[in-house]
Amino acid sequence: MSEENWIEVGSTDSIEEEDLIRFDHQDKTFCVYKLTDGFYATDGICTHEAVHLEDGLVMDDEIECPMHQGIFNIKSGEALSPPACEDLKTYPVKVDNDKIFIKID
Amino acid sequence: MKNNIIILGGGQAGIYAAREIRQNDSKSNIKILGEENLLPYERPPLSKDFLLDKKKAEDLYFHSSDVLKNENIEFENISINKVDFENKKLFAKNDNVYSYDSLLISTGSENKKLTLDNNLKNDIYYLRNLEEAKKIKEIVSNKNKITIIGGGFIGLEIASSLSQLQKKVIVIEIGNQLMGRIIPKQIADLVQNTHIEHGNEIILNKQIEKITKKNDDYEILLNDNSLIETDFIIAGIGSTPTVKLFENTNLKLDNGIVTNQFCETSIKDVYAAGDVSNFYHPFYERNMRLESYQHAQNHGICAGKNIAGVKTEYTSIPWMWSDQFNLNLQLTGICDEYDEIIERGNDINNGVIYFFLKNNKIRGACGVGIIGKVGRDIRITSKLTEKDTIVDKQILSDQNLKLNKLIQK
The missing domain is CATH 3.30.390.30 (FAD/NAD-linked reductase, C-terminal dimerisation domain)
Incomplete structure (x- = not known):
């Protein structure tokens, strides 16, 4: 595993619990979440239509798209409720010295 | 016990009911009878991404035929023309007879049509299904000045899409605001401003007196004597529940099929869900009929549970959306x-x-x-x-x- 793949997102206090921040890197965009048991990351764009999930509702380990209420499990990326039917890609996250890193392929 | 469960209507409520029944009942036969020769598909994109060529017909299906096959859900393209509730039978136009133990009616709703005194029936287009959307998409590519009669969700979504296809669009609405049936005026006015900013013309408070065909074009006369010239007319003036089949039966009808909070109709073992149902909502303590994506899905699921014997009240808070520009x-x-x-x-x-x-x-x-x-x-x-x-x-x-x-x- 190469160290270069871990990208710094920001400090751990930049996200409130049960909330998310948007993180853009090169030409890709991600959502980084703080849940009760830690930090998680997914693709930033809903798999149903091209809308960013940063304005979505985070609740009970789920992110709900603000446009059409497609729901995804944040930890697994699984599409839980239509109109979303394609899973959301997830990314490994680590915390080092109060900084959040995500691993992008 | 193995039952025959028939779902009459191959839309969103029907397919979600079928899959929910199967989740709770692995044995019964489940058959969906649909009037369109298509597996259940999503309608919201028809007026938007489909017209804009961002989505193709094959992108619209809720589930592939493999999913239905795996779950042992049959789909048959057939048109039913008679129902015998007493003997639990449905009769098709081709003389096929279908017997059921439980029946779900999810026939949806259909477009209201303009009443015109001259014979222009085939000149006015409506959008509800894929076939109509395909037709509009094809014809509109050669048209420039399009008139939409009715400033509701569907009319405005089409107006937004056609504007994005560089068409000149006029919307004529009989009421004093857009989307007046359910949207507050404050919000409707903001949407109206956006249409105007994009070049669409919005005409409120006007009725259509007459439409006249002039070669390949049309003249629309409004009740203030103003005249609109146009080369294509689409109407979206509301819809009515699809209940013609039940009009001379014992099934209780009142703005759709009357159901309780368990999707049960006035006839035992007959359920209704989706647009066609005028259902009792326990939270609001009144009956209502909704035409929306979320409702069709959740009501179908609720009906499915009740048909499978899992007694479930329908308590979803209504929710709907519209995307324009x-x-x-x-x-x-x-x-x-x-x-x-x-x-x-x-x-x-x-x-x-x-x-x-x-x-x-x-x-x-x-x-x-x-x-x-x-x-x-x-x-x-x-x-x-x-x-x-x-x-x-x-x-x-x-x-x-x-x-x-x-x-x-």
């Missing part, structure tokens, strides 16, 4: 029973929401904003409504304060 409009609950209105935000770029309160609790809310800007707050509002929460109005009205603080866990 770069705007996403959302409505939750009902906005016509209130003693107070609270406004959140005043800039469409950040989202504007109106909350409708009764006794300090939210009954409904409607918001519009650049895509993504109102969804989270509207979703939280649905939860607050459902939980019958007494809300802090200061938080509701201040866009800098997050609404999720109001949710009690």
Whole structure:
């Protein structure tokens, strides 16, 4: 595993619990979440239509798209409720010295 | 026990009911009878991404035929023309007879048609199904000045799409605001401004007196004697529940099929779900009929549970959306029973929401904003409504304060 793949997102206090921040890197965009048991990351764009999930509702380990209420499990990326039917890609996250890193392929 | 379960109507409510029945009942035969020779598909994109060529027909199916095969759900393209509730039989036009133990009616709704004195029936286009959307898409490519009769969701979504295809669009609405049946005027006016900014012409408070065909074009005469020249006419003037088949039966009808909170009709073992059902909503303590994506899905699922013997009340708070240009409009609950209105935000770029309160609790809310800007707050509002929460109005009205603080866990 190469160290270069871990990208710094920001400090751990930049996200409130049960909330998310948007993180853009090169030409890709991600959502980084703080849940009760830690930090998680997914693709930033809903798999149903091209809308960013940063304005979505985070609740009970789920992110709900603000446009059409497609729901995804944040930890697994699984599409839980239509109109979303394609899973959301997830990314490994680590915390080092109060900084959040995500691993992008 | 193995039962024959028939689902009459191959739309969203029907397919979600079928899959929910199968989740709870591995043995019964489940058969969907659909009038369109297509597996159940999503209708919302027809007026938007399909017209704009961002989605193809094959992108619209809810589930592939493999999913239905794996779950042992049969789909048959057939048109039923008679129902015998007493003997539990359905009769098809081709003389096929279908016997059921339980029947779900999910026949949906159909477009109201304009009543015109001259013979222009085939000249006015409507959009409800894929075939109609394909036709409109094909013909409109050679047209330039398009008139849309009816300023409701469907008319305005088509107006938005055609404007994006560089067409000149005129919308004629009989009422004094757009989307007047369910959308508050404050929100409708914001949407109207966006249409005008994009070059669409919106004509309110006008009735159509006459439409005359002139070669390949049309002249529309309005009740103020003004004349509109156009080369293509689409009407979206509302819909009615598809109940003709049941008109001379014992099934209780009143603006659709009357059902209780368990999707049960007045006849034993007969259920109804989706657009066709005028259902009792226990939270609002009244009957209502809804035409929306979320309702068709959730009501179908609820009917499926009840048919499979899992007694379940339907308590979903209504929710619907419309996408026009770069705007996403959302409505939750009902906005016509209130003693107070609270406004959140005043800039469409950040989202504007109106909350409708009764006794300090939210009954409904409607918001519009650049895509993504109102969804989270509207979703939280649905939860607050459902939980019958007494809300802090200061938080509701201040866009800098997050609404999720109001949710009690």
